[in-house]
Amino acid sequence: MIECSLNLRHGGFYLHIEARFAAEWTVLFGPSGAGKSTLLRLLAGLDRTGAGQADTARILLDGRDISGLKPGRRGIGMVAQQPALFPHLSVSANVAFGLHGLNQPTRSKRVEEMLALVGAESLLNRRVQHLSGGEAQRIALARALAPMPRLLLLDEPFSALDGTASDVLLERLQPWLRERNVQVIQATHDATDAFLTGAEVVLLHEGKRAAQGPAVEVLLAERERLERSLRTAERPAWNQSSSEAH
């Protein structure tokens, strides 16, 4: 379980989130600029706070304060929209990068296991430059999971996969994560991700938590809100002011 209290001011953007993520799979949903990626980066420890006086970050993972820990010591794996594979290394070396402390046979076995999990066994010895966008995202996922993190952060990770491939990958992934007690927080624009994974949805709006709950409740409420605001916006300005005047 993740509990966090985050305050970050960056230019004109202000993020203030106090939340508890207890679900097996949490989907962060919201428009561009809502703070989804910023929240994930703060949880991962990639963006440090403290630049401004008001900036604070307190993050508890299973009750343990990880706020002051370096990214690699938090027990967190992350896959971003941009896979960021090391271009000078092979696929297997990329997946093995986070397994520095393990001996060679264990490392090789883990790499094979991870590649099988994401359906990329055949890519073991390929050069990263020769991968398609979808293949690169699978390898990035395998690389993030290889050190067996307690929490997996996904930032639009399946954008380069077609719908069917993404569904198949999720079907494989979910039981594996459940078995190993790996919690997932996924940022997405796509509401179907929330329904597919049976996730709890956290709706973010302008750097704040606007709603949190089961996918159906939160997303339907958001749809109704958007429809209402669209209907209001469609009315001409003179009509709005005249109705307000009466």
Added chain:
Amino acid sequence: MDWQALILTLKLAAATTTILLAVAVPLGALLALGRGRWLAVLEAVTALPLVLPPTVLGFFLLVLLGPKTAFGRAIVSVLGHPLAFSFAGLVVGSVIYSLPFAVQPISAGFAAVNPALVDAARLLGAGPARIVGTVLVPLARRSLVIAAVLSFLHTVGEFGVVLMLGGDIPGATRTLSIVLYDQVESFDYATAARTAAVLLAMSVAALAAIYASGAARSARAGSTLND
């Protein structure tokens, strides 16, 4: 041709380049990836030899390394002789004088590496040394080649620092630039022309090798190579 001076010059350039690479890689990583206002001060200090007259730098080093300062006396007590007017002193002076020629290409090369790769390495548990060794150096290797060649050539051609700090001692501190100066001073223009031609040929050959290998072009386009 003064072969002794040529060999000494090449030895000085090789020693200086080796030390500079060892110093410039961590320094370049700090400048490229570090945060904080003090980095601007560090950057300015690193770039100082670019604008400081070599004779001024040589003079400061001569005084600092001489027996009248505590630092100079400490060096004498360790080495048994002062650094000034010795080959080791020339190496120290050359390293400081050529520092920006090594640090700036390396720092620029590291800064051009996709920051998402550094983030990925950090998330996978890599510390600063591993990030530099396994991510930044392999991806910015062409910048390292450029830094090495520039440092080498700059050392080969240095004059003011060498003259102030090392004097003109055959076999110890007399480099090709000093030999050229001596030859011109004694109106031996024919020999001076040959010495100058050797220095010119070394510079042209090294720069041509860099451009032929595409290292300069690739270093400029570094950011597109590592996405």
